[in-house]
Amino acid sequence: MSFPSFFRAAGWAALVVFAADCAQAQSLPLSAAQSQSLGLRFAPAAAAAELDATGNARVVLRPDAQYVVAAPYPGMVPRVLVALGQPVRAGQPLASFASPQLYEAVRALAEARSQATLAGQVLARDRSLHEDGIIAASRLQSSQARAGEAAAMVRAREAEMAAAGVAMAPRGGEAQLVAGRAGMIAEVNAVPGVRVDAAAPLFRIVDPTALELELLLGRDMPAPRGGERVEVRARGARGSVAGVVPAGDGTGAVRVRVVLEQRGDLQAGESVAATLRLRGAGGGAGSAEGGRVRVPAAALTYWQNRPGVFVQSKEGARFVPVTVESTDDATATVRGALPAGARVAVAGIAALKGMLGGGQ
Numbered sequence: 514m515s516f517p518s519f520f521r522a523a524g525w526a527a528l529v530v531f532a533a534d535c536a537q538a539q540s541l542p543l544s545a546a547q548s549q550s551l552g553l554r555f556a557p558a559a560a561a562a563e564l565d566a567t568g569n570a571r572v573v574l575r576p577d578a579q580y581v582v583a584a585p586y587p588g589m590v591p592r593v594l595v596a597l598g599q600p601v602r603a604g605q606p607l608a609s610f611a612s613p614q615l616y617e618a619v620r621a622l623a624e625a626r627s628q629a630t631l632a633g634q635v636l637a638r639d640r641s642l643h644e645d646g647i648i649a650a651s652r653l654q655s656s657q658a659r660a661g662e663a664a665a666m667v668r669a670r671e672a673e674m675a676a677a678g679v680a681m682a683p684r685g686g687e688a689q690l691v692a693g694r695a696g697m698i699a700e701v702n703a704v705p706g707v708r709v710d711a712a713a714p715l716f717r718i719v720d721p722t723a724l725e726l727e728l729l730l731g732r733d734m735p736a737p738r739g740g741e742r743v744e745v746r747a748r749g750a751r752g753s754v755a756g757v758v759p760a761g762d763g764t765g766a767v768r769v770r771v772v773l774e775q776r777g778d779l780q781a782g783e784s785v786a787a788t789l790r791l792r793g794a795g796g797g798a799g800s801a802e803g804g805r806v807r808v809p810a811a812a813l814t815y816w817q818n819r820p821g822v823f824v825q826s827k828e829g830a831r832f833v834p835v836t837v838e839s840t841d842d843a844t845a846t847v848r849g850a851l852p853a854g855a856r857v858a859v860a861g862i863a864a865l866k867g868m869l870g871g872g873q
Contacts, residue, residue, distance in 0.1 A: 541829050541830050557857075558855045558857050560804060561805045561806055565791075567787070568789065569787075570784065572724055572725075572783050572785060574719055577723070580696065581717050582718065585677030586615050586677070587711050593701065594609070597698055599697070600696070601697070603692055603694050607716050608715065616688075618673060629663035632663035632664075697719055725755075726785075726787060728771055731764070739754055745777065748777040748779055754769055755771065769789070808857050810840060810845045811860070813837065820834070823857060823858035835847035
């Protein structure tokens, strides 16, 4: 054999031996006596169908739970009739309102109603004359058209007043801003005697029971999917994930919108600890692609900057790398190719790492 051929053959042999040593370095043969002397103790790992992730959540009002009463025209608020935190019903007066444009709108509505009444009387008279054969059908049709136009003008003027949220008081004719829906006064910006511009927000009415959660999850947590469960156990609230969007701050975090099905004793504006129950993506202990497994927190260790656990085997123990998804004081939820019914070391791990590093 020539020298280059021998060199290549020797090189391949050395590479094979090195690869075999690397593969065996992950497995540590141990006798029962050695395991006892090292103080090894193993605990079972359980397949985790769900991952509990805890995060900080803000209690916020639903977008449809807020209603703003704004100034319909430039004007002034002579009197404020409600106070902050007061419950109100739909149509309840909130404040009196004075504005030249409002008075013009009221005058236009009164004129439209007067014209509609007159057009209705003319139509009734022409219909009677037509039945008696005194006038032609064309004249009756003209009266019907004018009555229809007058009625349409009344509806338009009434819609304008309704959209403005203005009602006239039964006595004295004072114009009043009214609540468009029932709820609680959450904000009062109207100051008696101060002029306001058109569309200036004067009152904010909210439904204090229409709450949802806004949960922020860091980049190290798995992204939730729609419909996954969320609980605030200490406050008796629960709900489900309705939407997930990136936080937009460059950190890789995500914002999770949670619709509450049971709000417990939550109040808008407070921060609470919420538990997100992430469903497993299939697999489990023994899954080829590595399922989600829950192990004791003491079993989790690091070797060569990689997290993993020592799994009990027939020969002794072997190191299995894992991906950590969640940890707390008692347990760690990991993903890795652990065999079915795996038992992981929870004591004597330092000795196993020493042996794995060749320090036996």
